[in-house]
Structures are given as structure tokens and as C-alpha cells.
Amino acid sequence: MKLRPWVKFTLGLIIISLVIFLGYKYYQKNNSVSTDLLKQYNISKSKASETLNYVLEHDAYDATYLDEYAKIKYLEQNNFLDVIKTFLPKEYTGEEINYILVLSNTNIAKLKDMDHQDLENYYQIKNFNVSNIERYNAYQDIHDYSYADVVTHVNINLDLPPYTNTNTVSDGDNTLVLVNKYNCLPKNYSPSDLDYISGTQGQTPMRKVAKEALEELQKAVKAEANFELLPTTAYRNYGFQNTLYNNYVAKDGVAAADTYSARPGCSEHQTGLAIDLKNPATPSTIRLTEENYDWLKNNAYRFGFIIRFPKDKEYITGYQEENWHIRYVGKDIAKIIYENNLTLEEYIDLYQTNY
Numbered sequence: 001m002k003l004r005p006w007v008k009f010t011l012g013l014i015i016i017s018l019v020i021f022l023g024y025k026y027y028q029k030n031n032s033v034s035t036d037l038l039k040q041y042n043i044s045k046s047k048a049s050e051t052l053n054y055v056l057e058h059d060a061y062d063a064t065y066l067d068e069y070a071k072i073k074y075l076e077q078n079n080f081l082d083v084i085k086t087f088l089p090k091e092y093t094g095e096e097i098n099y100i101l102v103l104s105n106t107n108i109a110k111l112k113d114m115d116h117q118d119l120e121n122y123y124q125i126k127n128f129n130v131s132n133i134e135r136y137n138a139y140q141d142i143h144d145y146s147y148a149d150v151v152t153h154v155n156i157n158l159d160l161p162p163y164t165n166t167n168t169v170s171d172g173d174n175t176l177v178l179v180n181k182y183n184c185l186p187k188n189y190s191p192s193d194l195d196y197i198s199g200t201q202g203q204t205p206m207r208k209v210a211k212e213a214l215e216e217l218q219k220a221v222k223a224e225a226n227f228e229l230l231p232t233t234a235y236r237n238y239g240f241q242n243t244l245y246n247n248y249v250a251k252d253g254v255a256a257a258d259t260y261s262a263r264p265g266c267s268e269h270q271t272g273l274a275i276d277l278k279n280p281a282t283p284s285t286i287r288l289t290e291e292n293y294d295w296l297k298n299n300a301y302r303f304g305f306i307i308r309f310p311k312d313k314e315y316i317t318g319y320q321e322e323n324w325h326i327r328y329v330g331k332d333i334a335k336i337i338y339e340n341n342l343t344l345e346e347y348i349d350l351y352q353t354n355y
């Protein structure tokens with residue numbers, strides 16, 4: 001077979017490159033560990049790795065873990081040696097240690113105080129919280145969700161009965177404040193910057209930021225879809241919610257009332273950032289038509305609002321669908337929540353909490 005000169009040349013070039021590449025790799029492997037140290041500890045050259053070199057140089061070598069060192073990817077970070085020295089004796093494998101190395105310092109500190117945990121199901125889950133691992137496993141046993149969902153659900157306390165051990169919210173003024181069946185405001189909390197806007201029941205109080213955003217939304221809905229949206233209620237104080245909830249309980253019982261009304265202190269309306277809307281042109285029993293809701297669902301985020309209790313998320317929010325209840329969170333965050341089809345609970349856990 002006769003090859004054309006250019007083919008010969010190309011083949012020759014490929015072979016030469018390959019030889020150089022393999023030679024370099026071989027050189028790199030054998031020079032990642034000082035030969036003297038390998039000899040001194042009587043370690044075969046085939047075990048050489050960057051991590052092994054590091055532990056040898058830092059006087060932290062333990063022959064028991066020789067095979068595990070090769071599996072641990074060397075990372076230039078302050079806690080590298082500490083993690084290796086702590087977790088190898090706890091019977092973690094090299095692969096598991098690679099995962100531990102990328103956990104937060106808080107999670108690593110918590111894990112130090114525990115016996116060996118099976119972490120494999122939680123690799124790559126950003127909002128994994130070591131403190132909740134037993135709850136994750138228990139929740140996974142009885143639910144058919146992915147591990148990522150299990151982590152989020154447990155982090156937002158869905159494995160616990162609502163209204164038990166509720167957390168008292170201390171940052172009521174934060175526009176991202178989370179108020180739900182697990183996080184309730186103090187009885188005396190009220191926003192300091194309430195402002196008023198015309199609603200179906202007259203002047204309606206809400207936080208100033210929410211009012212300004214609602215005015216923008218009202219202009220847009222009129223111009224783009226030619227209907228009006230007015231608030232029915234927005235800010236409601238503790239006492240008002242107390243009366244409202246007790247009336248619902250008297251009418252429907254506690255279990256039913258809890259699916260559509262918040263207990264006092266646990267209503268988002270007390271933040272002044274939640275608004276119930278109505279199209280004034282529809283009959284009194286209908287807040288929004290399907291078309292009205294479609295517009296609101298797909299546009300509210302542009303003005304900084306989210307649909308707080310959407311359909312198909314009842315198991316997360318704990319409330320029946322309320323397509324008229326919007327919540328101000330600010331434009332950037334509302335966009336993320338809208339585009340990723342999240343609830344506020346999920347957003348805060350996934351994007352705002354450091355575990």
C-alpha cells in the first residue's frame with residue numbers, strides 16, 4: 001500500500017504527539033511524589049498521586065489508607081488535610097471524601113460530630129443540610145420523590161405537622177420574608193411604611209413598595225389586556241386575621257379552614273406584601289376570569305409579584321390554589337420564581353439559604 005505524502009505526514013504528526021503526551025503523563029505521575037519519600041515509606045511508585053504526595057509532605061500519611069489517597073482528588077483548600085485526617089478514620093472512602101470536600105464548612109463541622117453517614121444519595125444536592133439527614137431518610141422511606149425534592153421538602157419542614165414548633169419570624173420588614181404554617185410573625189408586628197391604594201372596599205393598606213409595583217401592574221393590565229385589577233384586601237393585622245380565621249373555623253371546622261385560611265400571625269397578609277385581587281367587572285362571586293388569571297400568572301413577575309398559592313403546589317404551600325393572591329418579592333426574584341416554576345418556600349431554600 002502506497003500512502004500519499006500528506007497522509008504520511010499527518011500520521012507521523014499524530015504518532016509523535018501521542019508519544020509526547022503519554023510521556024508527559026508518565027513523567028507527571030512519577031514526579032507528583034518525591035521518590036525519596038516513597039522509598040522512605042516503602043510505597044510502590046504505582047500508588048503515587050497528588051494527594052498521597054500532600055499527606056506525605058505534611059506528615060499525615062497512614063498506610064491503612066494508601067488506596068484511598070489515590071481516589072481523593074487533590075484540592076487546594078485550607079481544610080483539605082483536616083478533612084482527610086478526620087473522615088478516613090470514620091471509614092469514609094476516597095469517593096465519599098471528594099464529596100465531603102465540596103460541602104460547606106458548616107456542613108463539614110456537623111458531619112465531624114456524627115458517625116459514618118451514607119451520603120451517596122445527596123451528592124450534588126446544593127441545599128443538602130447535614131443536620132436533616134435522618135429526616136431526609138425517614139421522608140424518603142414514605143414518599144416517592146427524588147432525593148433533591150426530599151431535601152427541599154424536609155428543609156422547609158413538610159415532614160412535620162404544620163403549626164407545631166413554629167419559628168417566630170424576626171425579619172418582618174424584609175421583602176423576602178417567609179410567612180407560612182411553619183413561620184409566623186409576632187402578634188405585634190406591623191409594617192412601618194404602610195401606604196394606601198383604592199380597592200374594592202375603599203382605601204386599602206399595603207407596604208409602599210407593593211403599592212408602587214401594583215400601580216405599574218394596573219397600568220400594564222389596562223393597556224395590554226384591557227381589564228382592571230383592584231385589591232380587595234392586602235395588609236391585615238393580627239387581630240383582623242384572628243377574627244377571620246375563627247369565623248371560618250366556626251363555619252367549616254379547623255381542618256377545612258386550615259386549607260384556605262391562615263391562623264393569626266401566620267398570614268402573609270400581616271406582612272403588607274400580599275394582595276388579594278379582583279376584576280371589578282366580574283360578578284361578586286368571581287374574582288378573576290380564566291383569561292384574567294392567565295394574564296396575571298404570566299405577567300405578575302414583570303412587576304415584582306408572584307402567584308403565591310399556585311395550582312399543583314398545594315403540597316408545598318399547604319393552601320388550595322388562590323389565583324388571585326399575589327405577593328411582592330421584587331422583580332429579579334419574581335422572575336426566577338416564575339421561570340423556574342417555584343414557590344417562595346422552594347426559592348428561599350434553594351437560592352437564599354446557605355447550609
Ligand SMILES: [Zn+2]
Nearest residue numbers: 274275276325
Ligand atoms: Zn390572600
